[in-house]
Amino acid sequence: MRSRYAGDPFTTSTPEIATALEDVSIPTLLLALVHITGDPRFIRDYKQMGIFLNEVQGFMSEEDKARARAEALSVIADYRDRGCPEPEPLSPELIREMMDWAACEHVGDDYLALVSEELDLDGVDPRRPAPLPAERTGELPVVVIGCGESGILAGVRLQQANVPFTIVEKNAGPGGTWWENSYPGARVDVANHFYCYSFEPNNDWTHFFAEQYELRDYFTKVIDKHDLGERVRWNTEVLAAEWNDDDGSWSVSVRGADGSAETLRARAIITAVGQLNRPNIPAIDGADRFAGPSFHSAAWDHSVDVTGKRVALIGAGASGFQIAPAIAADVEHLTVFQRTAQWMFPNPMYHDEVGDGVRWAMRHLPFYGRWYRFLVLWPGSDKGLDAAEGDPNYTGDDAVSDINAAAAMMFSQWITGQVGDDQELLAKVLPDYPACGKRTLQDNGSWLQTLQRDNVELVRTPIREITANGVVTDDGASHDVDIIVYATGFRHTDVLWPLKVTGRNGVDLHEMWGTRPYAYLGITVPEFPNFFIVYGPGTHLAHGGSLIFQSELQMRYVDQCLQRLAESDVHSMEPKPDAATDWHRRTQVQIKKMVWSHPAVKHSYFKNADGEIHTVSPWRLNEYWAAVREPDWSQFIVREGK
Ligand code: NAP
Numbered sequence: 082m083r084s085r086y087a088g089d090p091f092t093t094s095t096p097e098i099a100t101a102l103e104d105v106s107i108p109t110l111l112l113a114l115v116h117i118t119g120d121p122r123f124i125r126d127y128k129q130m131g132i133f134l135n136e137v138q139g140f141m142s143e144e145d146k147a148r149a150r151a152e153a154l155s156v157i158a159d160y161r162d163r164g165c166p167e168p169e170p171l172s173p174e175l176i177r178e179m180m181d182w183a184a185c186e187h188v189g190d191d192y193l194a195l196v197s198e199e200l201d202l203d204g205v206d207p208r209r210p211a212p213l214p215a216e217r218t219g220e221l222p223v224v225v226i227g228c229g230e231s232g233i234l235a236g237v238r239l240q241q242a243n244v245p246f247t248i249v250e251k252n253a254g255p256g257g258t259w260w261e262n263s264y265p266g267a268r269v270d271v272a273n274h275f276y277c278y279s280f281e282p283n284n285d286w287t288h289f290f291a292e293q294y295e296l297r298d299y300f301t302k303v304i305d306k307h308d309l310g311e312r313v314r315w316n317t318e319v320l321a322a323e324w325n326d327d328d329g330s331w332s333v334s335v336r337g338a339d340g341s342a343e344t345l346r347a348r349a350i351i352t353a354v355g356q357l358n359r360p361n362i363p364a365i366d367g368a369d370r371f372a373g374p375s376f377h378s379a380a381w382d383h384s385v386d387v388t389g390k391r392v393a394l395i396g397a398g399a400s401g402f403q404i405a406p407a408i409a410a411d412v413e414h415l416t417v418f419q420r421t422a423q424w425m426f427p428n429p430m431y432h433d434e435v436g437d438g439v440r441w442a443m444r445h446l447p448f449y450g451r452w453y454r455f456l457v458l459w460p461g462s463d464k465g466l467d468a469a470e471g472d473p474n475y476t477g478d479d480a481v482s483d484i485n486a487a488a489a490m491m492f493s494q495w496i497t498g499q500v501g502d503d504q505e506l507l508a509k510v511l512p513d514y515p516a517c518g519k520r521t522l523q524d525n526g527s528w529l530q531t532l533q534r535d536n537v538e539l540v541r542t543p544i545r546e547i548t549a550n551g552v553v554t555d556d557g558a559s560h561d562v563d564i565i566v567y568a569t570g571f572r573h574t575d576v577l578w579p580l581k582v583t584g585r586n587g588v589d590l591h592e593m594w595g596t597r598p599y600a601y602l603g604i605t606v607p608e609f610p611n612f613f614i615v616y617g618p619g620t621h622l623a624h625g626g627s628l629i630f631q632s633e634l635q636m637r638y639v640d641q642c643l644q645r646l647a648e649s650d651v652h653s654m655e656p657k658p659d660a661a662t663d664w665h666r667r668t669q670v671q672i673k674k675m676v677w678s679h680p681a682v683k684h685s686y687f688k689n690a691d692g693e694i695h696t697v698s699p700w701r702l703n704e705y706w707a708a709v710r711e712p713d714w715s716q717f718i719v720r721e722g723k
Contacts, residue, residue, distance in 0.1 A: 083167045085204040086282075090165035091445045095158045102150045102157075104438025106137040109453045110153050112179055113446040116168045117160050121175055123152070124182040132185040134460045134625075135272065135289075135428045135523075137453070139185070157446070168447045176202065183452060184459045195706045199279055199458065199630070200451050206280040208633050210242040210640035217647040218243045224333045224347040225249070226319045226580070229257020231615040231632040232353035233300055234278065236309040238636050244643055247345065248309070249335055251318040255304050257355055259296040262400070264381040264568075266407025267293035268432075270399065270523040272457040274443075274450065276627045278303065282450050284443035289430050290523065321581040322350055324610060329652040329720075331611065349611040349646060351639060352580070353632075356621050356696060357571040359578060361686075365395075366546040375565035378404060385564060389413050393552050393562040395544065398423065398686070399522055401568035405537070406527040415537045416560045418544055418552065421684050422512040425524035427495040432525055458627075463701045465625030469517045469676045480515045481676045489516035499529040506532060509541045518682035520623050574598075574689045574696055576618050584609035585655075594618075596689045598696065599665035601656035601716065602709050604635055610653035610720075611646060613639045619668045620705075623677055623687060623697045630702070638709040645712070645719065652720040660716035671699035 093101070102110065114123040127149060129139030138146070160166075171179075180188045180196060188196060198207050213221075221244055225235045228250035239246040252260050269276050273286045281303050287295060304310055316338035323332045333345040360377040362368075368375070376382040378400040388411045394401055397419035409415050443450045472482035480486035493511065500507045510529065512518075522528075532539050542554040551561040572578055576598040582590035588608045600606045603620035604613055615635045622628060645651060672678055672694050677687050687694045698705060 084202075086202065086448050086451050087167045087204075088165070088445045088447045088449065091161060093161065093441070093445070095154065098157055098161075099150075099154055101438035101441040102153055104436035105442045105449075106139075106439070106453060106456065107141055107146045107149050108132075108139040108183060109137070109449055109456055110442065110446070111149055112183060112452040113442070113449040114153055114156050115175070115179060116171065116447040117156055119169055119171065121178065123149075124179060129182065129185050132183070132456070132460050134426065134464070135430050135457070136460075137430075137456055165445075170203075179452075180455070183455055188459075191707075192703045195703050196455065196458075200455055201279060202448060202451060208238075208279070208637045210238055210637070210644070212241065212243040213644065213647050215243065217649070218245060221245065221348050221643065221647050222247070222346065223349045223351060223643070224319075224322075224331065224345055225351045225353055226333075227257060227353040227355065228252070228255045228304075228313050228315075229259070229353065229355055229358075230300065230629055231355070231636070232257070232351075233303055233309065234629070234632050234636050235351050235353050235615060235639070236312060237278075237280075237303070237307045238640055239643075240307060240309065240312075242640055242643065244647075246312060247347075248313040249317050249319050249333070249345075250313055250315055253315050254297070254301070255313070256297040256300040258357060258379075259293055259300060261358075261379050262381075263293055263383070264378045264400065264404050264407075264566075265387075266403035266405075267400075268403065269296060270431075271627050272461060274453050275457045275461065276629055278629055279454075279633060281306070282443075282454065284440060284450060286435050289433055289435055319580060321583070322612075323583040324585055324612075326585055326610075326653075329611070349613065349643060351613045351615060352577060352617075353615045354577065354580070355616055356573050356576065359572040359575065360567075361570045361572050362567050363395075363569055365544055368547045370549050371547050371551075371565055372549040373563045373565070375567065378566060378568040379571070381566075387412050387564060390563040391551075391561065392416070393418065393560060393565045394568055395552070395565060396420075396568035396570065397539075398568065398570055399520065400570070402522050402524075402528055404566065404568055406531040409531045409534055409537050413536065414562075415531075415534075416552070416562060417532070417537065417539050418554075419509075419539060419541060420543065421514075421519075422510050422541075423519065423522050424489075424492050424512050424516050425495065425522045425528065426492065427525075428523045429525055431523050432527070458630075462626040463624070463703070465517070465521075466699075466701055469624045471674045471676060471679075473674075478681075481679060485516055485676060492516055492521075495524070496529065499526055500533075503533070506539065509539050514681035514683070515676050515679050517624070518676050518679050519685045519687075570686050573621070573686045576696060577614070582609065582612070584612070596691060596695075597665075597693065599661060599668075601661040601664050602638070603698070604638060604709070605642075605654075605656045605661070605717075607656055607658040607661050610655040612655070613642065615639065618695050619665070619698055621687070621697045623675075626702055631698075631705070634706055634709050638712060641712050645714075650721045652722055654717050654719045656717055665695075668699060669693075669695075672697065675699050 111123045223246040225248040321334040331347045374385045391414045395418045468488040598618035600617045603617040
């Protein structure tokens with residue numbers, strides 16, 4: 082059977098192909114030509130000048146791009162005329178050379194296995210679990226909590242493993258974040274051709290950074306394709322879970338949409354509730370006295386029309402950053418209350434549509450989509466960690482390393498270049514902490530353009546109170562508005578809140594964690610047998626990469642744990658306490674080296690009340706990949722004797 086990534090055969094006319102080639106990423110095109118012809122000269126004859134985040138043309142000269150298009154046209158037309166035969170597999174040496182060429186640097190041995198797996202040129206979906214024999218699955222019901230990206234992934238993998246499962250979802254539909262966050266302007270800030278399951282690429286993204294509805298629809302399609310809908314209990318919330326040591330099972334208390342209570346029994350639980358899910362609404366004096374509508378960005382009230390209204394936007398992180406440009410032209414006046422200025426990364430493609438030519442290439446050119454994924458993955462992942470990691474020999478206090486200082490300079494130039502002579506605005510929008518100290522936002526200029534509109538005001542004075550008429554700041558100024566939008570983020574540090582989880586001997590998970598949540602490899606917790614967290618503490622990505630990638634690695638690990646659990650005499654498994662505390666300690670050592678821990682970063686959703694960070698991963702993707710590749714059973718307590 083034809084490899085699933087070899088492209089669909091086509092009969093597209095030569096002029097239409099030529100038009101498509103005007104649109105495509107030339108480095109990716111050249112890599113596809115190597116597959117079609119088996120001839121490495123298509124990379125050896127062309128030089129990419131570099132690779133950078135969101136730059137998919139490799140900084141090639143215009144002459145080289147034109148030459149590549151001309152060569153490609155005849156190769157592709159010939160391929161079409163030959164009936165689009167499936168390309169012969171390339172040697173591992175040549176694939177390695179292609180990786181290095183695409184990355185514009187040597188892809189080290191430590192990344193090779195990860196990248197090869199993610200590329201999956203063989204189309205075998207290497208993270209897919211082996212199916213359990215039917216006689217071993219019956220006693221293994223699993224409850225998955227949440228049907229966002231990681232819960233859907235869990236469903237796909239459990240189905241493939243023959244494990245019986247139920248997904249419990251509090252919303253009426255799938256997608257989690259991408260179901261709930263329907264605010265104007267909501268879109269992903271990780272390049273979409275990477276921010277999707279490795280085994281379910283989407284050739285049809287209409288934007289490089291898709292809007293919310295398209296992501297929601299993508300997740301719905303995955304559910305439908307894998308026939309998961311029947312396995313989901315919609316509009317049902319998990320309130321609590323309690324471990325029963327006698328029979329090695331969990332009692333999972335759920336509440337249906339009609340308020341009815343029910344208890345589900347599970348041998349294992351997978352929590353897939355995300356870390357950016359429960360809205361954070363700050364306790365501002367007088368908030369309940371406001372006379373008009375007010376709502377959180379993640380619970381946008383679409384019955385309220387903002388057109389012609391005076392709107393207060395409290396909070397200007399990733400969500401506020403998207404909301405303001407989306408509504409500014411419609412409202413009478415927009416007042417943005419920003420406590421801390423944000424660093425932003427220049428990304429001219431941020432709102433761009435994916436052209437028809439790119440979509441044609443994704444669909445038809447062998448392995449074009451796989452290499453494009455690599456082209457956005459490579460600079461968009463651990464390169465960010467280089468700018469975030471502190472250099473102990475760096476002496477300045479405005480940055481943490483030379484690379485970090487260079488990032489600050491680039492970002493500052495991007496900001497100052499847009500603000501011009503407006504010193505008052507510049508003072509408000511230039512951050513006063515090192516670059517990358519918080520999650521850097523993607524920006525195509527729309528934020529600062531919005532702030533320079535006549536009907537928009539950026540307020541940096543702290544909020545004192547809210548009255549019936551609007552927001553009063555510490556300087557006594559009253560900002561009268563009709564609507565208040567809280568874009569104030571999520572209770573990120575309260576991992577798994579408000580779920581009540583009771584483990585062995587009545588241990589309460591949140592009491593045990595206090596303000597310092599931890600889990601062995603971010604997945605399992607001592608005293609909580611058969612309990613698996615996808616996107617757990619210490620796994621949030623602050624430097625780059627894609628959470629879907631993280632979830633896929635974690636789910637492969639969980640699949641292997643479930644395989645073991647399905648063995649006839651295994652009662653339960655949990656990590657040894659030392660394994661978990663040692664992983665936590667090592668993670669903390671790394672986190673303290675990172676710019677996120679810098680004292681000048683006074684407010685950040687990563688930091689707990691003590692200024693510590695326990696939710697974010699400081700690890701390179703390859704390090705985490707290797708750590709969770711397969712369980713090290715010496716780090717577990719596996720109890721036998723069901
Ligand atoms: P956020 O980044 O945490 O931003 C919250 C905003 O509210 C910040 O401006 C924060 O100020 C402010 N705030 C919070 N508490 C406050 C208080 N007590 N008083 C005054 N201001 C307060 O939240 P978010 O914008 O919802 O984004 C959260 C994360 O979700 C993002 O980092 C990202 O990972 C994800 N996200 C992604 C996308 C996307 O993919 N495009 C979109 C939205 C969200 P400080 O900065 O001073 O704390």
